[in-house]
Amino acid sequence: MPGVSDFWLREIGAMGEMGPDHGQGGTYVVLAPGVDAPDDLPDDFRTLVSTGVNIMFGFRTLDPDPARAEALVAAVRIYPYEPFAPDARLTGILERGAAAGELMAQANTFAKRFEQGSYWPDRAWEQAIVLDNSAQRGDGYDELLERASWFYEAVSFSEAMKSQTPGVGQAYLGSYTDAAGEWLDGGADYTLHVPADVPAKLFWSATVYDAATRCLIDNPQQRGDRGSRDTDLVTNDDGSVDLLFGPTAPASGESNWVQTIPGKHWFSYFRLYGPLESYFDRSWKLGDISRVASD
Structure with missing residues (x-):
């Protein structure tokens, strides 16, 4: 793609x-x-x-x-073109600016205040991509905050990534908090119920990202996602799937589990490749990421 x-x-x-x-x-x-x-x-x-x-x-x-x-x-190589050696004054300016900008970007990304809101009124899941079109233009304005929100947590944008046509392209949902509205904590255990008949023509996946780096979580498990392409995924009798997130493997095994890291916050994307009509009309509804009560 x-x-x-x-x-x-x-x-x-x-x-x-x-x-x-x-x-x-x-x-x-x-x-x-x-x-x-x-x-x-x-x-x-x-x-x-x-x-x-x-x-x-x-x-x-x-x-x-x-x-x-x-x-x-x-085959990819990335290297500096020439050294950059700012003096002490410029270094201080750049460091203070970077720190302030980082805080602004975090707030704009993880606590979005755009009109679209949650994808389902009673769920924490949002459309991760808040840009409306490839030109990044709204009605009479540039989507500067929308651009900053998406490109802080990801890179590149194509209208195919926010498809409006059933059966082609992709759909990205993002969850930055649990069902209770609390930030996702790498030291806690969570579950995500994925109802049967996920409206994805090709496949679906749930992915965990480190909130600090916005990269795939770098866990000892060396696995950041679970989805319909996993041959060992355990499915319930009714066709639904329960995914598990937490720092230690559950007693039920690792097939449906993604390991998180204590001391690190995380967020999740739920992707649908070839989203179908029940996604667009919102008749199919994904569960929230819910914290498991500790003993």
Whole structure:
């Protein structure tokens, strides 16, 4: 599921399932502003016009083969272009600004105050992506706070990630508190009830992220998610699933468990790939992450 964004992570064009190739693959040429396509461009090449000279290309493969995934990661290199050596005064300014900005970003992300609210009125789950469109423009304004909220906790945005078309694209729900409205605590135990018939054409997953880094939780278990693609996932007789989160493995086993870390707060995304009609009309309702009472 690839796509191209500009420097502000505004989508230039989607590729793959939600793009013009509809998942069949193809060759794309990205053109700088004001640059025409070459006269000799093959007919089967598709063009995208960038809004600037800096672009970002990202993709997510749904192929579960770890060898292919590792090969892609190994091909990426990130390194500094030249040293940055600010003096003491500038260092102080940058450090104070970064600390204040971090607090502002945390509040704007984890305690969202946008109009959309909870996805279901009696649930803590929200639409994690608060941007309305790839241009990041509202009615008469730039979605600056919405942009800051999403890009503090994630990277890149495509309209396919907030699909409005049943059966294609993705849907992202985020939960930052438990059913009682308390921050999710890495030292406590929680459950999440996933009702049967999850409205996802392809698959669904529940993922745990470290609130401090917004990265997948780096736990001793070395596992950050559970979902419908897990062959060992235990399903209830009625087709529902109960997921478990906590610092120690439950007596029932590790199949439905994601390990959390004491002293670290966390949040969760529930993703639906190919969301179906009962997600959009909200007739299917996900349970809240609920804290287990301690003995």
